[in-house]
Amino acid sequence: MTAELIHRLHFAFTITFHYLFPQLTMGLALLIVVLKSVALKTGSEQWDRSARFWGRIFAINFVFGVVTGIPMEFEFGTNWARFSRLSGGVIGQPLAMEGVFSFFLESAFLGLFLYGEKRISKLMHWFSAVMVFVGSWISGFFIIVTDAWMQHPVAYDRLPNGQFEVLSFWQLLMNPWGLLQYAHNMTGAVVTGSFVMAATGAFYLLEGRIENYGRIFLKVGVIAGLVSSILIIFPTGDLHGKYVARNQPAAIAAMEGLFHSEAGAGLVLMGQPNEETGQIDNPIVVNDMLSFLIYGTTKAEVKGLDQIPHDQWPTALPLLYYAYHIMAGLGTWFALLMIVSALLLWRKRLYSARWVLWALLLSFPLPYIANTAGWMTAELGRQPWLIYGLMRTSEGYSNTVSASNGLFTLLGFMGLYLLLGILFTVLIYREISNGPEAIAADSVHVD
């Protein structure tokens, strides 16, 4: 295995595992604000307790997000030194801003939210929940800004020694790629949060236990799930896809499995891309649909891989294609399931519709898969570039760190994260088994 591959796997593995946690953090932060707001408005103890229950789960999840997040900033330097040396002046800024503007805010108010309920007023406690939400969403913003610059570099200049310089603070933050990606990504986080909450509610109802809480979780989860599952497709996914098509034609052609340029290109729903023959095997295609989705007309020509020099094709083409199709397929399922659930909720039949409850319960892992597949689409689509059009991935990794040393620490992370994964699953399973009623009314926080 080459050093380049090891360093790529190192980053890919640690960031994929990491992002399992922040997506729930950010989604749940919003839903906890909803629970706290209803509690504050109605004075309902049940909604307050629901907020406390999800606060406990949030706290566990948050810890795993924090500890698996620290390595990410380090790995830019440890595993991607040549990239960092040239781009640190740009990439380092949003990463430092995340620490200064988000982490301090988040940690300060999370401490208050979890440990301080008895020391502060109800309004102040609600306010700390809001600030935790704001902090976690700002944090997501700065990470997206970082990634967006690698996808679509803006507001930069190059020094004589090759280093990149930021020219404008606002243009860096307001990178159009970043804004679209942020909207799409944060909606994805809310999808995860909603499905987790709805699945927990469905679990309690199917078990026939603490059904009053089950109904609250289902109601909030399904309403938030409906809104986010629609927004993730339209407009956020739609706009983001069009922007990718305009700026990274190689990525979109590979995602869609479009080997040959076509006017009235079809949308491949299923099939296996065959790099040798340049075709999709066993295809199921909707005619003209791809041209319509990208350009709004069925006649438009879409650039295929044949118009792109082979050395600029995404390096893991089939994986990119599958990742994108998994994301899009699951996204369709989310919208369908949530529309049905919301209709039943509106007709007051959801709580007894056992097959829908089962579907909601079993669907909770799917948003994690969809979010992961979405990020794989974005990052594999960027290949072979590290900074799109400017620096190749093969020019960026630390060439002083050997493949063997990289493999040593990659295996170390795999072992450690396996343990963390087991620990996390056990702890969350216990919290959900114990349920909100196990939390005494006056014991507010994490222990």
Next chain:
Amino acid sequence: MMGFIWFWMVAVMIVGYVVLDGFDLGVGVLHLFLVRNETERRTTLASIGPVWDGNEVWLLAGGGTLYFAFPLLYASAFSGFYLPLMIVLWLLILRGISVELRNHVEVGVWRALLDGLFGLSSALLTIFFGAALANVLRGVPLQADGYFFLPLWTNWQPGTHPGILDWYTVIGGLVALVALTLHGALWLTIKTSGELEQRARRIVTPLWIALVTLTLVSLAATIVVRPASLINYFNFPATFIVPVGVVASLATLWLFNRKAQPVKAFLSSCLYLFFMLAGACWGLYPTLLPASTGTDRDITLSRAISGPHTLAVGLAWWGFGMVLAIGYVVFVYSKFRGKVDIHVGGH
């Protein structure tokens, strides 16, 4: 000028990190052998519960600032110190998990395991951080292209091709272990009461004696290993105030602890850490990472500093961000000020 400003801004963030996360690392080390029962353990952990992860943010914010202000240094040092940094990451992960989750498990065996992990990872982290600083002071075998790669150890001698660990960096690790354990003990004298407070106060004396000895040894060793670190002091004799400050803060630390004025003793310890780090930075300035392979390969301020636009953009938000960050710190510490009472919404 920009180089000078950013050098000290990064230094301030590192000092902020050491002073703040330092005491919770110290509490982590101490809690293993200072507490006698579950209530005391919970009190001890509650004294750092609401603040430790905020303290750790200084590491990330400081790292990010180092990253964009001195990208060459960040790239070179992080890839060169690859193995110890990865171990630091694993320790940070284990430490965060163990302290936060111990209250989520009721089974005694698991709690004991997590407590042990928390203490061990805290102790190893202090040693690694001290050794890291000593590595920077001693210098590394930089190649002409500005990169290097250090093995964990070679022959334990700080020569041209040293390892991460040699006799000098081990001294650095021990200074950090003792200094931060002492720092944590003083924090506990502020935050706890009764027998626990008394025990914390009593343990300060032996730690203090060890720290005074190690501080003197490490100062002497630094002069032996890198005589050049004295140049700045002799060029600007007024800056000998820094080593005087080290000695003075050690003296006041001992005095205030004896007189049972814990806050003042703790602040003395903060000053001690500040003077030690400031002294090290001043001994290096304007070098950021000395080369053991010849001074022409040193990574210096002027070589590593980012371009003017980058720094101007950075300056625009950094000051504002720091004011906010300090605001949060003051806010949180004042919300949780006073002695810990685990029965009133404590940990």
